[in-house]
Amino acid sequence: MILELNSGDTAWILISAALVLLMTPGLALFYGGMVRAKGVLNMMMMSFISMGVIGVLWVLFGYSLAFGNSVGGAGIIGNPFEFAGLQSLLVNDPEASYPALAFVAFQACFAIITVALVSGAIADRASFGAWTAFAVLWGTLVYFPAAHWVFAFSNPDAGVVGGWIANVVGAIDFAGGTAIHINAGTAALVLALVIGPRIGFGTRPMRPHNMTLVMLGAALLWFGWFGFNAGSAVAANGLASLAWVNTLAATAAAMLGWLVVEKLRDGHPTSLGAASGIVAGLVAITPAAGAVSPLGSLAIGALAGIACAYAVGLKYRFGFDDSLDVVGVHLVGGLVGTLLIGFFADPATSGDPADPGVAGLFYGGGLDQLGKQAIGAFAVMAFSFVMTYLIALAIKYTIGWRISSADELSGIDLAEHSEAGYDLSPVYYTNKVQRTLVLTKDDMPVAETTGAKK
Amino acid sequence: MKLVTAIIQPEMLETVQKALVRHGVGGMTVSEVSGYGRQRGHIEVYRGEEYTIDFITKVRLEVLVDDEDAEALTGVIVQAARTGEVGDGKVWIIPVDTVVRVRTGESGSTAI
Numbered sequence: 001m002i003l004e005l006n007s008g009d010t011a012w013i014l015i016s017a018a019l020v021l022l023m024t025p026g027l028a029l030f031y032g033g034m035v036r037a038k039g040v041l042n043m044m045m046m047s048f049i050s051m052g053v054i055g056v057l058w059v060l061f062g063y064s065l066a067f068g069n070s071v072g073g074a075g076i077i078g079n080p081f082e083f084a085g086l087q088s089l090l091v092n093d094p095e096a097s098y099p100a101l102a103f104v105a106f107q108a109c110f111a112i113i114t115v116a117l118v119s120g121a122i123a124d125r126a127s128f129g130a131w132t133a134f135a136v137l138w139g140t141l142v143y144f145p146a147a148h149w150v151f152a153f154s155n156p157d158a159g160v161v162g163g164w165i166a167n168v169v170g171a172i173d174f175a176g177g178t179a180i181h182i183n184a185g186t187a188a189l190v191l192a193l194v195i196g197p198r199i200g201f202g203t204r205p206m207r208p209h210n211m212t213l214v215m216l217g218a219a220l221l222w223f224g225w226f227g228f229n230a231g232s233a234v235a236a237n238g239l240a241s242l243a244w245v246n247t248l249a250a251t252a253a254a255m256l257g258w259l260v261v262e263k264l265r266d267g268h269p270t271s272l273g274a275a276s277g278i279v280a281g282l283v284a285i286t287p288a289a290g291a292v293s294p295l296g297s298l299a300i301g302a303l304a305g306i307a308c309a310y311a312v313g314l315k316y317r318f319g320f321d322d323s324l325d326v327v328g329v330h331l332v333g334g335l336v337g338t339l340l341i342g343f344f345a346d347p348a349t350s351g352d353p354a355d356p357g358v359a360g361l362f363y364g365g366g367l368d369q370l371g372k373q374a375i376g377a378f379a380v381m382a383f384s385f386v387m388t389y390l391i392a393l394a395i396k397y398t399i400g401w402r403i404s405s406a407d408e409l410s411g412i413d414l415a416e417h418s419e420a421g422y423d424l425s426p427v428y429y430t431n432k433v434q435r436t437l438v439l440t441k442d443d444m445p446v447a448e449t450t451g452a453k454k
Numbered sequence: 455m456k457l458v459t460a461i462i463q464p465e466m467l468e469t470v471q472k473a474l475v476r477h478g479v480g481g482m483t484v485s486e487v488s489g490y491g492r493q494r495g496h497i498e499v500y501r502g503e504e505y506t507i508d509f510i511t512k513v514r515l516e517v518l519v520d521d522e523d524a525e526a527l528t529g530v531i532v533q534a535a536r537t538g539e540v541g542d543g544k545v546w547i548i549p550v551d552t553v554v555r556v557r558t559g560e561s562g563s564t565a566i
Contacts, residue, residue: 205506207498207505208500262499262502265502266499266504267499268499273501309502312501313501313502316503
């Protein structure tokens with residue numbers, strides 16, 4: 001079969017890729033506003049460095065590990081040499097409706113944001129070198145395999161074998177509820193446990209320093225997420241449009257759900273609650289965006305917003321310092337969305353009554369799909385937990401995770417990056433290093449002749 | 455000479471400033487400060503966690519005056535800054551030895 005290159009699809013995939021890349025700086029703002037002023041730059045840098053590290057790894061071997069032909073046909077990991085350096089993708093495939101490199105670009109941005117998501121658990125206390133090493137190891141050993149399991153579809157005609165969750169189990173994960181959110185959320189939990197809490201966690205106040213950054217970050221995340229979900233149709237078609245509408249519907253409902261919980265429980269609907277509800281809804285609809293109806297999306301979003309609003313309190317009960325609630329929002333939201341597909345999957349979403357899609361429990365499909373969803377969700381969770389634990393311990397006992405307590409108290413920005421996030425004083429307190437305390441001849445004699453001592 | 459220092463509610467600054475100008479005061483120094491007295495701090499909530507904010511923002515206003523003007527000026531500030539709520543602040547007067555105008559070097563009452 002000879003297909004013509006579809007310029008509409010190609011354009012949409014490339015735009016979606018850029019939208020998804022924008023989510024990572026958006027996440028940096030979302031996270032950065034939530035920490036104290038003395039750690040805002042480090043928080044943002046942990047996201048930014050992911051663009052650097054994963055951007056390089058993806059070209060070298062990341063895409064191959066995730067989307068190469070399964071080694072031994074086992075569906076565990078792609079062949080790292082198949083697309084190494086992306087060299088073999090320079091030749092146009094006459095049968096493809098879009099260039100393989102467009103898909104490479106799109107999926108690269110998924111890998112980048114997944115690593116960045118984890119950083120929310122370790123605010124204000126982790127050495128930047130340790131985090132960078134973690135990004136390399138975790139991307140390679142945890143994300144690329146998980147992406148292979150979930151996103152690499154088999155193509156028997158071309159002799160391509162993909163990942164086991166997508167092809168053998170048949171779990172539905174449209175845009176990454178398992179490989180991205182459950183995976184990142186689980187890794188966040190492990191890092192919070194291995195690295196330990198910030199000094200003063202639970203006793204000293206650590207309130208967000210800039211809610212307007214958080215709101216801007218949430219807005220950019222939502223904007224970028226339309227590329228994340230609707231782009232995951234990998235075509236400019238009805239499925240992409242459904243995913244887009246669902247990304248609006250679930251997110252809106254989740255924001256309302258979170259705010260209602262806050263109003264009833266705490267007395268005030270907060271801006272952080274609105275921003276958090278938005279992200280919870282986006283996370284929950286990610287796996288389901290192509291498999292549920294808009295009404296189903298409203299239900300999934302509302303449930304996710306309510307569940308996550310309660311889940312963010314768990315860290316205080318169990319005493320782990322998941323600083324910015326990656327567990328409460330991404331792990332819980334990812335589980336809610338992934339498992340609710342088993343209830344809300346709507347066969348009508350195939351768009352063709354003659355060829356209906358998967359039916360969940362509420363649409364007469366029984367428990368079959370729910371079981372598949374559970375296998376997918378818990379397999380990724382278990383894999384991520386064990387592998388992240390090993391990586392975290394390896395870093396702990398080699399280069400070490402924590403900055404010194406003195407540095408942590410005075411602020412990680414200065415200690416790790418030699419910068420300050422804000423200089424809002426009109427008074428010019430600073431000086432160039434070489435000019436400091438360099439006194440001219442005219443300055444000196446006064447002290448010398450009066451015999452004044454320091 | 456006296457230094458009249460007032461700690462007032464930030465939202466009352468404009469009222470106090472106008473009252474002082476009407477009273478003939480030609481200059482003042484204002485700074486943002488934090489503290490608490492009988493009015494305790496407030497509570498903020500982030501993701502369900504409550505934080506008490508003990509030190510709340512106030513405005514400190516300072517005016518240098520001649521000895522005989524101090525009492526009257528204090529009265530003007532107190533009247534203008536009063537809302538009747540807890541947290542309206544305080545005004546106090548302290549003696550000042552010397553005042554020098556930087557530009558001209560003149561000192562004493564002429565420098566005020």
